[in-house]
Amino acid sequence: MRVHEKTLARSISYHGFGLHSGAEVNLTIHPAQAGTGIFFRRVDLPGQPEFKAAVSNVVSTVRCTALGLNEEVKVMTVEHLMAALHGLGVDNAVVELDNCEVPVTDGSAAVWVRLITEAGLVEQNRIREYLTLPGPVWVEERGAKLIALPAESFSVSYLFTSDHPAVGNQFAEYAVEPEVFAERIAPARTLGFAHEVEVLRKQGLALGGNPEIAVVIGTEGYLNEVRFPDEVVRHKVLDLIGDLALVGRLKAQVIGIRSGHHLNHLLGQQILATLGNSR
Ligand SMILES: [Zn+2]
8 A cells, every 4th residue: 555655734833841951942843845754953053953863863862862963963852752753654844943852741742642633644745665674683782672573564562571569561562553653652651760760860861850741660669640551661662663763664563672762773773774774
């Protein structure tokens, strides 16, 4: 089946704060021409530099995925917005920001899903290109594994393991389609351990964080109400979708075991190396 590329029917805007930088940000997403992909533009910097949402533009994977040209010209925490654009089928858009980080909103992708859905999508005069794998591609690192298998469509399976009694091991498996994404994956929030939140604050990270925007886990159990019993693993699926969106539209069955932003990025690089492509 030939699918046409899509963009937003109109621009959307959001004002909020970055999770790690604490920065106040105005973000606007504009429709863009077919074949252009997703671009980020820093409108607060001289010359309004822009860069494509692509594996080759990843500048950091510590705690979040950051895209940019260098350490100064970058946008942090792109993964939840990228997942929403990818999951809902937006191929082309320009994301303008007046600061260094995508707002954390409620710690999930639900706000982006709502805004994109309200704006609506339009089909464009170009057939969407999918990436198909010639065989299995995998990466591993310190007990975490991530594998992509050739498939007819994009699906993600993920195993989250922990010895925390309240969280335990969680497994989730989803066909990544707009409705499934919007209802079952997008609302899952970032995970934070109470003791980690303190360490992050000392490092100057997680400045914009508060208990409402994360599933916070203390020694006894969850410190706030969860949206799904397995919200933690669903969020890991969300992160994985957002990070792999930088590769393109994959037709692959992706299986992750304890993987995070860094390994997600390595898989993206490995897939592109396998395809002989340097996007
Ligand atoms: Zn996340």
